[in-house]
Amino acid sequence: MAYSDKVLDHYNHPRNVGSFDKNSTEVGTGLVGAPECGDVMKLQIKVNPATNIIEDAKFKTFGCGSAIASSSLATEWVKGKTVDEALTIRNTDIVKELSLPPVKIHCSVLAEDAIRAAIGDWKKKNGQHSQPQPQAQPVEQRA
Amino acid sequence: MSTNVISGNGNKDVKLPIYMDNHATTRTDPRVVEEMLPYFTEKFGNAASRNHEFGWVAEQAVEQARERIAKLIGATSKEIIFTSGATESNNLAIKGVAEMYKEKGNHIITQAIEHKAVLDTCKRLEKYGFRVTYLPVQKDGRIDLDDLKRAMDDKTILVTIMTANNEIGALQPIREIGALCHERGVLFHTDAVQAIGKVPFNVIQDNVDLASLTAHKLYGPKGVGALYVRRKNPRVQLVAQIDGGGHERGMRSGTLNVPGIVGFGKACAIASEGMAEEAVKLAALRDRLKDAIMGQLDEVYINGSVEHRLPGNLNISFAYVEGESLLMGINDIAVSSGSACTSATLEPSYVLKGLGAGDDLAHSSIRFGIGRFNTQAEVDYVAERVVDTVKRLRELSPLYEMAKEGIDLTKVQWAAEPTH
Ligand SMILES: Cc1ncc(COP(=O)(O)O)c(C=O)c1O
Ligand code: FES
Numbered sequence A: 001m002a003y004s005d006k007v008l009d010h011y012n013h014p015r016n017v018g019s020f021d022k023n024s025t026e027v028g029t030g031l032v033g034a035p036e037c038g039d040v041m042k043l044q045i046k047v048n049p050a051t052n053i054i055e056d057a058k059f060k061t062f063g064c065g066s067a068i069a070s071s072s073l074a075t076e077w078v079k080g081k082t083v084d085e086a087l088t089i090r091n092t093d094i095v096k097e098l099s100l101p102p103v104k105i106h107c108s109v110l111a112e113d114a115i116r117a118a119i120g121d122w123k124k125k126n127g128q129h130s131q132p133q134p135q136a137q138p139v140e141q142r143a
Numbered sequence B: 001m002s003t004n005v006i007s008g009n010g011n012k013d014v015k016l017p018i019y020m021d022n023h024a025t026t027r028t029d030p031r032v033v034e035e036m037l038p039y040f041t042e043k044f045g046n047a048a049s050r051n052h053e054f055g056w057v058a059e060q061a062v063e064q065a066r067e068r069i070a071k072l073i074g075a076t077s078k079e080i081i082f083t084s085g086a087t088e089s090n091n092l093a094i095k096g097v098a099e100m101y102k103e104k105g106n107h108i109i110t111q112a113i114e115h116k117a118v119l120d121t122c123k124r125l126e127k128y129g130f131r132v133t134y135l136p137v138q139k140d141g142r143i144d145l146d147d148l149k150r151a152m153d154d155k156t157i158l159v160t161i162m163t164a165n166n167e168i169g170a171l172q173p174i175r176e177i178g179a180l181c182h183e184r185g186v187l188f189h190t191d192a193v194q195a196i197g198k199v200p201f202n203v204i205q206d207n208v209d210l211a212s213l214t215a216h217k218l219y220g221p222k223g224v225g226a227l228y229v230r231r232k233n234p235r236v237q238l239v240a241q242i243d244g245g246g247h248e249r250g251m252r253s254g255t256l257n258v259p260g261i262v263g264f265g266k267a268c269a270i271a272s273e274g275m276a277e278e279a280v281k282l283a284a285l286r287d288r289l290k291d292a293i294m295g296q297l298d299e300v301y302i303n304g305s306v307e308h309r310l311p312g313n314l315n316i317s318f319a320y321v322e323g324e325s326l327l328m329g330i331n332d333i334a335v336s337s338g339s340a341c342t343s344a345t346l347e348p349s350y351v352l353k354g355l356g357a358g359d360d361l362a363h364s365s366i367r368f369g370i371g372r373f374n375t376q377a378e379v380d381y382v383a384e385r386v387v388d389t390v391k392r393l394r395e396l397s398p399l400y401e402m403a404k405e406g407i408d409l410t411k412v413q414w415a416a417e418p419t420h
Helices: A005-010 A065-078 A091-096 A102-125 B030-039 B053-073 B086-100 B115-129 B145-151 B174-184 B259-296 B323-329 B350-354 B360-365 B374-396 B398-404
Strands: A028-034 A037-047 A053-062 B004-007 B011-014 B080-083 B108-113 B131-135 B158-161 B187-191 B211-215 B224-228 B299-301 B315-318 B365-369
Touching: A005 A065, A005 B323, A005 B374, A028 A102, A037 A065, A037 A102, A037 B011, A053 A065, A053 B323, A053 B360, A053 B398, A065 A091, A065 A102, A065 B323, A091 A102, A102 B158, B030 B131, B030 B187, B030 B259, B053 B080, B053 B224, B053 B259, B086 B115, B086 B158, B086 B187, B086 B211, B086 B224, B108 B115, B115 B131, B145 B174, B158 B174, B174 B187, B174 B224, B187 B315, B224 B374, B259 B315, B323 B374, B350 B360
Parallel strands: B108 B131, B108 B158, B158 B187, B187 B211
Antiparallel strands: A028 A037, A037 A053, B004 B011, B080 B224, B211 B224, B299 B315, B315 B365
């Protein structure tokens, strides 16, 4: 398959790779996907509690080049937005920006899920209501 | 495709891109091409033309090829039926036997990691009322002979088990399988495509009744293959699946692909001469690649038997790295992956799943197929590129991070609804 230049650029120069301390109250973590499906994304946001603005974001992704590019792009897009603005990012926007072919649409869906999961986690930590967003939990930490 | 020369590991130069996908197909050997060429031009006759020189010349060339192919596998030339390739050979063998022997029984035995040309043929026969047993394979990719014994009953007419697997290179115990079949009066067909010219294969010693072959996996041209059909002890009969002019003793009608057949014959002659030596060279290159990769990376796993394996095959899973993203990072090297992301169906390799390795390792797998034209400098370059890319992608992998934190990934409750 031929990749678009933008996918190649994100793959070769992924933006915002890394991790924040997931126990910090300023940090929201989204971990979505599953290894058996061939894709796992971790997306983290760091939110300014006074403004609700996402000041920084990081990701790590196990998945195809399109999945890596989608999550890399997602971190770029959420930065500088308020959490509620970030919730308006749609996977279709990612598809368009990266020119993803139909078989790669689910990779962009995963990126949208990761944004929502990260914001959901941050809201939960900070006592805000939100739609519960499914995400992965180490079994030890549950119950 | 652009080609450029860059410096690999050490100071030898390698030419890019590097082809290391020799289970998919092989480059036609220049000696083969050379021998084929006259059969496109001045020697263009139809091998079935009995009344003139053009036909006789073509027929003679076909018969020489038949002998060369037969010689490579220990058969006689009358036992070689030309086809368009191994897909057709597998169809002809399995459907042809099923139709011929259906009064005797309706049970066929195969195994889980056959090529689709065998599996889908068996599936079609199930629709027509045949019973098919799909034996599982063990972790090393080989069947358990006791499973085979247990699966056989008095309605079993055919066992079809490949000689060597195209993804993991695992060699089945075909000699023992064949012996068991002969004891029970059951016919034994083997898809020998990947084994021919790579490892010793002899239809007499290996107790084979039918064998599918194709030229393009052993440095011959595409679109030409053969089916070996045993003529005595036992004499195997088939119902033709393609009707027409009655070529190939009525078993496969259609004007013969003379240039292709000539090339196939030459490829087999080269293999008969040089196979033993070449196998040693390929195994050495393969082991060099394996050692370089495994010496520099932790958590890489070899899929399939190490001991019973094609010399040029290396199939490895790189834990925590997804196969398609790895291919993307080594895009000047042609290899393949069992990852779902690389497949049109978004399903991971059924062969690797068949080993029970776990889907996550199937997603992380790369198949290297080393062949006649690969060099040591290429192997060194490939090893270096693979190691660098895996390291880079692991830095990007949440799974690697979690594993390093001591989290047992198998115990994590993943949130995904499987997307594929
Ligand atoms: C094991 C095996 N069987 C059958 C085939 C099909 O052969 P052909 O391409 O000649 O139809 C292949 C090659 O793809 C193969 O690897
Ligand atoms: S992660 Fe599998 S296709 Fe993108």
